[in-house]
Amino acid sequence: MNEFLAVLVDGLIYSSWLFVIALGLTLIYGVMKILNMAHGSFYALGAYAAASMVGYWLNHGHAAMASYGVLVVAAVLVGLIAGPLVERGLRFMYGRDEMVLLLVTYALFLILEDVIKLIWGVNPYFVSEPYGLLGTLDFAGLTYPYYNLILIGVAVLAGGAVTLVLQYTRQGKLLLAVIHDREVSVAMGINVSRFYLVTFTIGTALAAIGGAVTAPTVSVVPGMGVEVIVLAFAVVVIGGLGSLQGAALGALIVGLVRSAAVHYLPQVELFCIYTVMALVLIFRPKGLFAAADVRKI
Amino acid sequence: MQMQGNTSHVIRALSFTFCLVLILILVVTPTVAQQPVRVGVVTFLSGAAAGPFGVPAKQAAEVVVEALNSGGKVPGYPLKGLNGAPIELVFVDEAGGTTKQVTEYRNLAQRVDLIIGYISSGDCLAVAPVADELKKLTIFFDCGTPRVFEDASYKYLFRTGATATMDNVAAALYLADAKPGLKKVAGINQNYAWGQDSWNDFIAAMKVLKTNVEVATAQWPQLLSGQYGAEISALLSSGADVVHSSFWGGDMEALVLQASPRGLFKKSTVVLTCGETGMYKLGNQVPDGTIISARGPFDMYAPDTELNRWFRKAYMDKFGGVPPSYPSYKMAQALLGLKSAWEKAKAKSPADVDKVIASFEHLSFEGPGGKVTMGLGKGHQAVQGMVIGTVKHEGSNVTYVNIKHYPADKVTPPDGVKAEDWIKSGFKK
Numbered sequence: 001m002n003e004f005l006a007v008l009v010d011g012l013i014y015s016s017w018l019f020v021i022a023l024g025l026t027l028i029y030g031v032m033k034i035l036n037m038a039h040g041s042f043y044a045l046g047a048y049a050a051a052s053m054v055g056y057w058l059n060h061g062h063a064a065m066a067s068y069g070v071l072v073v074a075a076v077l078v079g080l081i082a083g084p085l086v087e088r089g090l091r092f093m094y095g096r097d098e099m100v101l102l103l104v105t106y107a108l109f110l111i112l113e114d115v116i117k118l119i120w121g122v123n124p125y126f127v128s129e130p131y132g133l134l135g136t137l138d139f140a141g142l143t144y145p146y147y148n149l150i151l152i153g154v155a156v157l158a159g160g161a162v163t164l165v166l167q168y169t170r171q172g173k174l175l176l177a178v179i180h181d182r183e184v185s186v187a188m189g190i191n192v193s194r195f196y197l198v199t200f201t202i203g204t205a206l207a208a209i210g211g212a213v214t215a216p217t218v219s220v221v222p223g224m225g226v227e228v229i230v231l232a233f234a235v236v237v238i239g240g241l242g243s244l245q246g247a248a249l250g251a252l253i254v255g256l257v258r259s260a261a262v263h264y265l266p267q268v269e270l271f272c273i274y275t276v277m278a279l280v281l282i283f284r285p286k287g288l289f290a291a292a293d294v295r296k297i
Numbered sequence: 298m299q300m301q302g303n304t305s306h307v308i309r310a311l312s313f314t315f316c317l318v319l320i321l322i323l324v325v326t327p328t329v330a331q332q333p334v335r336v337g338v339v340t341f342l343s344g345a346a347a348g349p350f351g352v353p354a355k356q357a358a359e360v361v362v363e364a365l366n367s368g369g370k371v372p373g374y375p376l377k378g379l380n381g382a383p384i385e386l387v388f389v390d391e392a393g394g395t396t397k398q399v400t401e402y403r404n405l406a407q408r409v410d411l412i413i414g415y416i417s418s419g420d421c422l423a424v425a426p427v428a429d430e431l432k433k434l435t436i437f438f439d440c441g442t443p444r445v446f447e448d449a450s451y452k453y454l455f456r457t458g459a460t461a462t463m464d465n466v467a468a469a470l471y472l473a474d475a476k477p478g479l480k481k482v483a484g485i486n487q488n489y490a491w492g493q494d495s496w497n498d499f500i501a502a503m504k505v506l507k508t509n510v511e512v513a514t515a516q517w518p519q520l521l522s523g524q525y526g527a528e529i530s531a532l533l534s535s536g537a538d539v540v541h542s543s544f545w546g547g548d549m550e551a552l553v554l555q556a557s558p559r560g561l562f563k564k565s566t567v568v569l570t571c572g573e574t575g576m577y578k579l580g581n582q583v584p585d586g587t588i589i590s591a592r593g594p595f596d597m598y599a600p601d602t603e604l605n606r607w608f609r610k611a612y613m614d615k616f617g618g619v620p621p622s623y624p625s626y627k628m629a630q631a632l633l634g635l636k637s638a639w640e641k642a643k644a645k646s647p648a649d650v651d652k653v654i655a656s657f658e659h660l661s662f663e664g665p666g667g668k669v670t671m672g673l674g675k676g677h678q679a680v681q682g683m684v685i686g687t688v689k690h691e692g693s694n695v696t697y698v699n700i701k702h703y704p705a706d707k708v709t710p711p712d713g714v715k716a717e718d719w720i721k722s723g724f725k726k
Binding site for chain 2: 002003006007009010011013014017113114117121122123124126128131132136141142143144145148214216217218219220221222223224226227228258259262263266267269270
């Protein structure tokens with residue numbers, strides 16, 4: 001029983017981490033139809049910025065509790081700086097085939113990896129203080145830092161906020177109109193370029209938040225965005241490209257399957273994730289929540 | 298008269314030619330003696346392995362070559378460069394996978410006189426046959442797979458670092474001694490050749506030393522996955538007395554950061570066979586009682602010799618007080634091994650490669666980590682003693698206690714015997 005509970009808790013924590021990263025990816029695809037490979041670099045940028053800023057904050061003797069705020073500020077700054085800059089560059093490619101945009105963002109990913117090395121070098125950065133600061137919780141015979149539970153809260157908050165904005169605000173409804181038909185939206189006077197800019201910036205900030213909340217639990221090193229982007233793609237493909245509910249379900253499935261594999265059959269951990277993805281794609285080639293294509297005459 | 302005139306013309310012409318040749322010899326000879334030996338150095342300059350391994354190795358190459366080229370600065374190695382010839386380094390990034398590395402090797406071989414490099418075991422296995430095909434003297438300085446010289450033999454290839462077998466055999470010997478009552482062992486190793494070989498060697502050695510030992514769980518996360526929450530839960534639930542891990546770089550550091558607050562280090566004795574590379578920055582986060590290896594007698598386990606003292610000081614002076622880690626030591630070892638072989642052969646230029654190879658085989662030389670003997674693989678593979686210790690914090694300092702030294706023949710199979718067979722035979726000599 002204890003092991004089953006551990007599977008659930010570990011799966012939920014992992015799913016939350018994955019969802020925060022996949023949310024930005026799915027938002028950008030949903031609105032702009034860009035499969036953004038550079039998302040992994042934004043995640044890494046968020047982690048580096050958080051490690052540097054929290055390190056600076058703590059080294060100058062400021063309140064350790066406020067370091068959680070510094071993590072968020074670091075991620076938002078990355079979103080506000082990198083998002084608009086990259087979106088400006090991508091404007092020249094709008095309207096091109098999705099495959100071309102995928103290659104362009106892959107090139108961008110490689111460039112940003114080198115930019116990170118130029119700024120931070122190749123040595124690891126640690127900022128582990130926020131991870132242990134809140135203490136630990138004993139559950140199901142195991143010890144979990146409260147920080148892990150905060151991660152679940154961050155995922156719920158991020159997913160809830162995006163859903164609320166899309167469903168219940170005027171700007172959200174306008175964005176839904178852009179998602180459904182860009183040309184008609186332009187004809188109706190919606191400033192689509194501005195929506196693209198804002199969406200890309202929010203998507204970038206979400207990736208950076210994923211990196212920032214991860215930074216206290218890992219050694220921030222070059223290449224950390226590579227594995228993340230592969231997993232995030234698996235999540236959005238399972239859920240259906242561009243679907244928020246799909247991303248949530250995809251993250252939950254991947255997290256729980258991986259956790260069960262680690263506990264009961266560790267040698268097939270990696271195999272399990274991609275088997276689930278393959279099975280979903282056999283029966284639902286466009287993912288679990290993919291919207292039906294509208295044929296335009 | 299006519300003949301006399303012709304003879305004097307001939308004599309004059311011959312004298313002129315002789316003088317010209319003499320002048321040319323006088324002018325050209327010093328230039329030939331000063332011709333630099335171009336050494337290609339292949340190490341990770343990008344990607345996850347650059348920080349813990351590649352860059353420290355590159356920096357060590359710079360420190361050692363700068364000192365060798367100055368002459369008389371490296372204790373025990375008084376001659377300048379390689380027998381008087383300056384060394385010129387050409388760096389190449391090891392990132393990109395085996396196919397790319399084989400192509401890069403072929404390109405590099407045309408530009409340099411010899412090559413030192415390779416951290417990844419996969420790259421070593423791929424490059425090894427190409428070294429003999431191109432007849433290019435090549436020295437592997439770090440990769441750990443014993444298969445390079447167990448499955449084949451090469452003329453132009455040498456490895457101056459010991460194989461990974463000794464890391465895991467020594468870890469098993471250390472544990473059998475330090476924890477006589479241990480019954481359950483668990484592992485968390487990266488799911489690729491390095492992790493699998495390390496775990497297989499460790500558990501095979503453990504079962505020889507403790508016949509009733511039981512595997513509580515063996516975790517196989519993906520390389521660079523970074524998130525180990527579920528694996529740590531599984532390790533905590535397993536009730537293992539000992540957890541073995543060959544994690545390196547960011548993965549090893551993430552495991553320490555995530556497992557420490559969850560109490561894994563209190564519940565089990567954790568052995569980190571590549572732990573040393575993270576100790577300088579992460580030392581204070583690694584709990585007391587953690588068993589740390591440096592993959593040889595390197596860094597904190599290095600002997601207190603004049604050569605080691607010089608190397609540490611020179612490295613720390615050049616790189617802002619950061620001490621050299623084991624990849625730095627292994628790079629220094631490769632360069633000093635080359636120098637020893639080169640000078641023993643009295644080689645004057647890279648054209649004397651056959652003489653250098655003959656001298657390199659079965660050579661013994663001093664590195665900053667102590668004596669290195671090319672004792673396996675028909676004299677092409679180094680063997681070295683092994684050291685392991687346990688972390689103990691004293692105030693803000695990290696110290697190592699219960700340090701044990703294992704001679705090379707205790708942790709390495711005899712020449713011609715595969716590591717796996719040797720372990721399973723009960724370490725028979």
